[in-house]
Every structure is written in structure tokens, then in C-alpha cells.
Amino acid sequence: GENVEQHPSTLSVQEGDSAVIKCTYSDSASNYFPWYKQELGKGPQLIIDIRSNVGEKKDQRIAVTLNKTAKHFSLHITETQPEDSAVYFCAARNQAGTALIFGKGTTLSVSS
Amino acid sequence: GAGVSQSPSNKVTEKGKDVELRCDPISGHTALYWYRQSLGQGLEFLIYFQGNSAPDKSGLPSDRFSAERTGGSVSTLTIQRTQQEDSAVYLCASSRDSLREQYFGPGTRLTVT
Numbered sequence: 001g002e003n004v005e006q007h008p009s010t011l012s013v014q015e016g017d018s019a020v021i022k023c024t025y026s027d028s029a030s031n032y033f034p035w036y037k038q039e040l041g042k043g044p045q046l047i048i049d050i051r052s053n054v055g056e057k058k059d060q061r062i063a064v065t066l067n068k069t070a071k072h073f074s075l076h077i078t079e080t081q082p083e084d085s086a087v088y089f090c091a092a093r094n095q096a097g098t099a100l101i102f103g104k105g106t107t108l109s110v111s112s
Numbered sequence: 113g114a115g116v117s118q119s120p121s122n123k124v125t126e127k128g129k130d131v132e133l134r135c136d137p138i139s140g141h142t143a144l145y146w147y148r149q150s151l152g153q154g155l156e157f158l159i160y161f162q163g164n165s166a167p168d169k170s171g172l173p174s175d176r177f178s179a180e181r182t183g184g185s186v187s188t189l190t191i192q193r194t195q196q197e198d199s200a201v202y203l204c205a206s207s208r209d210s211l212r213e214q215y216f217g218p219g220t221r222l223t224v225t
Binding site for chain 2: 006032034036041042043044045046049089091094096097098099100101102103104105
């Protein structure tokens with residue numbers, strides 16, 4: 001079945017810097033890749049997603065890139081702010097389309 | 113509109129007792145998912161419901177776990193004879209259909225003592 005690897009597990013940046021989180025997936029049939037932000041004590045919040053028919057998608061300070069050949073996708077956050085501090089999860093939809101398979105998360109800390 | 117809601121928000125139970133966790137999906141969403149998040153870990157898929165189709169139960173870790181979805185809306189996850197390793201946050205998500213974005217509830221934190 002699908003397997004998703006995510007790194008780094010922790011990332012510390014200064015306010016205003018960029019942050020990049022990378023994920024790889026194993027099932028070449030996967031076609032949907034969302035990113036979630038989870039704050040302490042809350043459920044994951046969808047922040048951006050990408051489908052396999054595009055290579056890049058942007059939404060203000062957040063962008064996601066997808067390389068289908070290499071089977072990896074990345075989250076880019078520019079001009080980071082303290083409120084970006086949270087745990088970020090990447091995911092890939094399984095081949096059956098019935099579930100998301102998640103990476104183990106990246107704890108992002110933005111210091112001012 | 114209202115998001116996914118879950119109840120209770122916290123549940124403490126003794127080992128060996130049964131527990132029921134409830135999920136109210138977003139109105140009109142036909143797909144519903146349960147995930148489990150253990151401390152410091154990613155989310156682990158448990159079960160998926162889509163309309164009147166047979167659920168995908170492939171993620172349930174043991175036969176002590178079961179779930180149902182009545183009337184295509186509310187879902188309950190039942191854990192029988194709870195064990196300490198069942199302690200985790202149980203998250204519910206819903207989507208308009210299986211191809212659309214999944215939206216998560218706040219979760220139920222289960223502690224088995």
C-alpha cells in the first residue's frame with residue numbers, strides 16, 4: 001500500500017525566512033496530495049492541496065510543488081510569521097480513493 | 113456553515129470498558145472517515161463510509177473496533193474492552209465525496225487508565 005515519508009521532523013526558522021517541508025510517496029497511482037496544519041489541541045486544517053495534473057499551486061504565502069516522476073512533493077512557506085508555528089502534515093490519497101495516508105508531521109517553529 | 117463536530121472532546125475510561133465516540137459530519141457530505149492519532153504520530157486511517165456503499169474497514173486495528181453510520185449522517189466509533197494502547201486522539205473527517213477535500217473535526221482525546 002501507499003507509504004508517505006516526511007522530513008524534516010522539526011524545523012526552526014526566523015520570522016520572515018522561508019520554510020520548506022518535503023514528502024515522498026510510494027504509490028505512483030496516487031493523484032491527490034493535501035497539506036494540513038494542526039495547532040495544539042485542534043484538528044488538522046487543510047491549507048493547500050495539489051492534484052497530479054499540475055506541477056505547482058500557490059495561495060498567497062504558501063505554495064506546493066509536485067514531481068510525479070520522482071514521487072515527491074513539497075510545501076513552501078514564504079515570509080514566515082509566528083502564527084505559522086504548528087505541526088504540518090503531508091498526505092497522499094490511497095489508490096482505492098478511500099483514505100489519506102499521512103506523513104508523520106513536521107513541527108515548525110517561527111521565532112520573532 | 114458548521115464544521116465537523118465530535119463528542120465528547122475528552123473521554124477517560126478504565127481498561128476493559130467499552131466506549132462510543134460520535135461524529136457529526138458537515139451537512140451534505142456523503143463521505144466520512146475516522147482516523148487515529150497517537151501521541152506525536154501522524155494520522156492512521158481506520159474506516160471510510162461513502163453513501164450507502166459498504167464501508168472500507170481495512171484500517172481497523174482489531175475486531176474490538178467497529179463503526180456505523182446511520183442515515184448517511186452521524187457516525188459512531190465503538191471500541192470494546194478498551195486497552196491502554198487505544199489511548200489516542202480519534203479524528204473524524206468528512207468530504208462532499210471521495211474525490212473532494214477532507215475536513216476534520218476537533219477530535220476526541222481518549223485516555224484508557
